Amino acid sequence: MDDASGEPRRLRKRPFAWASDSSGHSEERSSSSSEQEQADDTCDRWEDQQTVEIHAQVSEAVEYFQLREQSMNADHGAPTKMGAGPRGERVVVRRQERLQALRGRRPLMLREIAKQLRGRGFVRLVDFLGPSVGSNLLEGFAQLSWQPGRLGDAQSSDQSRSLRGDEIAWPSLSEAGRFGEALQRWMQALDELVADLRLHLNRPDELLRVERREPPMASCYPQHARYIRHYDNNCDEGLGDCNGRRLTAVYYLNKGMSHSDGGHLRILGQRGIYDLLPDFDTLTLFWADRRTPHEVMPNLSERKRLALSCWYVDVTEAPDAPAFPMRLESQSTGRGVTCEVTKTHDLASQQRQREDVKQKI
DSSP, rough: OOTTOBBOOOOOOOOOOOGGGTTHHHHHHHTTTOOOHHHHHHHHHHHHHHHHHHHOOOOOOHHHHHHHHTTTTTTTSEEEEEEESSEEEEHHHHHHEEEEEHTTOHHHHHHHHHHHHHHEEEEEEEEEEESHHHHHHHHHTTTSEEEEEOEEEEESHHHHHHHHEEEEOOOOOOOOOOHHHHHHHHHHHHHHHHHHHTSSSSTTTTTTTTTEEEEOEEEEOOOTEEEEEEEOOEETHHHHHHOOEEEEEEEOTTTTOOOGGGGOEEEETTHHHHHHEOTTTTTEEEESTTTOOEEEEOOOSSSOOOEEEEEEEETOOTTEEEEOEEEEEEETOOOOEESSSSSSOOHHHHHHHHHHOOOOO
């Protein structure tokens, strides 16, 4: 494929986290030598080769979207892990059980969350806020103003909808009533979690310089809708679309989900492919950049697949990123305060920044 100048474009070969040295990812691998872990790793290595082969081809712009679309069928010939079910289910369950065992011991839980993010590129937290807060958020979704999600480089509206079929909305943190209270509680709990994780994920490519986040975004996937494989930050060593996103947080609001409903978040992690069920009151964190390609599998249910997303930003990479300071709980007063002097309740500023984000989605 040629670039705008007519010269043939060379597809870049670059190392990915799951194919690099073990300096940052050996801790979790050495923690278990069971036969079950070895069986998972055998299949992971096969999947890793496929992942590297697919994503080493990624270049830019429309070519990037075309290659991603072609890669959608690349997983179907892969060997399945032991037992039936979605990809990587045993690994996902084991990791959740480790976190569940640490509930009530926040320092140890934070260390485990950091370990899992470094080890496989994602972490899944069940029962994040409790059913009451989740139900209030779910009720508020019915009042949001939805618009179709778009891929900026798609050739047409129809092509864009076939590659990304969700609808999105931008709930305001100043919403009134139970929905607004639940939204503020979710946002503050998430901000506090990310702020606490900075102590454990303190490398420059992790959360060291992350102090701000984008406005929350609601998403709705009707039946058959999907979102093709992508990165949330397509920055490559300072080149490309560098939006500063470092960590993605997705909170799900789907009651009674089963694997037959589809709609899984498929993560091409640093040691394999994993299908995560978008369960009610479940939070998933993963790296927003090229360490964690991901996609939303088609929603096979008649019910809509609902989620709240937020991106945590390193503004040293993207100084003009439309991001707000995080809100943390003041230990002395028990009231919400911002990390910085900048106030986040300026409604005009929030509206302008939401419009900036919409242009980038």
